[in-house]
Amino acid sequence: MPSQPADAGESLRILDPAAVRRWARLCAEALGRVRAEIDALNVFPVPDGDTGTNLHLTMLSAAEALDGLPHDADAEATWGTLAHGALIGARGNSGVIVSQALRGMAEVLKPAKGVGRDLREALARAAELARSAVARPVEGTVLSVLSAAARAAQEAEEAADGLDAAGELAEVARSAASAARAALGRTTEQLDVLSRNGVVDAGAAGMTVVLESLAAVITDSYVGRYEVPAPAARFTPVGPGEHGHVEEFGYEVMFLLDADEAAVAALREELDRLGDSLVVVGGDGLWNVHVHVDDAGAAVEAGMRAGRPHRVKIAYLEAAAHAPRRGQGRGVVAVAAGDGIARLFERAGAVVVRREPGSSPALGAVLDAIRQAGTEVAVLPNDTGVNAVAMGAAAIAREEGVVVSVLPTKATVQGLAALAVHDPLRRFDDDVVAMTDSAGHARHGHVWVADREAMTSAGLCRPGDVLGVIDGDVALIGSDVEAVAVTTASRMLSAASELVTLILGADGDRPARAVREHLASARPDLETVVHEGGQGGYPLLIGVE
DSSP states (O other), X not given: OOOOOOOOOOOOSSOOHHHHHHHHHHHXXXXXXXXXXXXXXXXXXXXXXXXXXXHHHHHHHHHHHHHXXXXXXXXXXXXXXXXXXXXXXXXXXXXXXXXXHHHHHHHHHSXXXXXXXXXXXXXXXXXXXXXXXXXXXXXXSHHHHHHHHHHHHHHHHHTOTTOOHHHHHHHHHHHHHHHHHHHHHHHHHHOHHHHHHTOOOHHHHHHHHHHHHHHHHHHTOOOSOOOOOOOOSOOOOOOTTGGGOOXXXXXXXXXXXXXXXXXXXXXXXXXHHHEEEEEEEEETTEEEEEEEESOHHHHHHHHHHHSEEEEEEEEEOTTOOOOOOOOOSEEEEEEESSHHHHHHHHHTTOEEEEOOTTSOOOHHHHHHHHHHHOSEEEEXXXXXXXXXXXXXXXXXXXXXXOEEEEOOOOSHHHHHHHHHTOOTTSOHHHHHHHHHHHHHTOEEEEEEEOSSOEEETTEEEOTTOEEXXXXXXXXXXXXXXXXXXXXXXXXXXXXXXOEEEEEEETTOSHHHHHHHHHHHHHOTTSEEEEEEEEESSOSEEEEEO
């Protein structure tokens, strides 16, 4: 049971927006006080000892999101913000499940008053959504606590005849919290791994604190600290294959995903084949994905096929063996599209990952390059579309002990500018700052022949039109490659420009010759350097520093 409550005040008649704010903040504070005790219970699905911390951070994200709302925000805005804050801040398997439970409550309570009947329906929806989010539900977990709370709320609401609104709401909340506490005690006997270790389920313990905090807010009866049952036996490692857990899955992968429901349904099936502990929650185009896998790169790439993954987090699970590293010292990894570009980076000392124009390299290829490059590594994506893969590979490498920084290079010429000032004798942080600064001072442009009709910032283009692109935006549309190349380069110049870098595509040097001849006449003060890049699809890449 929780600690002895203080004298109860007056119970709420409705669970209004102000009460929701108090509940979120109380949950974050209460979980913060007991997170170490919950961490100590953590043996399922993997013994990584962070469930309490993850739940605390999840509810802290929800509470902080509510802090940003106006004080007079209505129920729809309040519940929506609570659910969204938990979704984007969810950590770990249990945190993601709890965020889905909050989403279920929000679905019911956004349009409702927040009386006893509404809370009963909200808890039922929370239990339903949480269970549906888990690919392979297991009893003896947070799911069991939610289901027990929902059943007790149903029974309490049905038996509440004769009570006023405040009494009914209080009875539903108290019954749900009491049932959750009882269900928490039963989890030890529902999972063998919990029984062997003499512990209750860590996620279930956290969910119990959340529901008891809700009852405290509704009844205005608070405790100083919620009780978390201490382990009764020494920790015993989880065995392979027990209750759906397979220990060889060595990575925990989490990311937010922008995608539609059809794509997410296919992603669920793919990730379920790759690993276990799969939880996918969210909706309305934004999802939080959690899975344990052996191949973290494959999981992130599956997310990229489904939509746009961001906030990618990859961590070693406690039982996983660390992958070997071959490189030592300081190194640079550069992603290159084109044989000539690859040779440029290789001659400058970088470990190169090759990709086809318009595509991203495999995450595993970038990770292998980081391992090869050394123990302090700067990564040059050289394309905005490659950044997510680079960040995912860097996250895995950091778990292996490599110091990695992914620089914001959006184009090949920015990567070359960064590499030109790389100095392995500087402190790593200073080197990264210098490389980033050099890349940031390099304007990037290219000439591209359109292969489809599209509306651009310079107007409608049709197949065969020649586009001049500057810093990622289409600046002009023409019909002649050489003329567009000259105009594009000219528009990129300023009075402070000193160096122009031209990288030839696979179709020859005519655009570069045209630009060079024009600059020799119009801007003889500039230094112009030409390299063979060999890239397909882009007749000319242009850099101006």
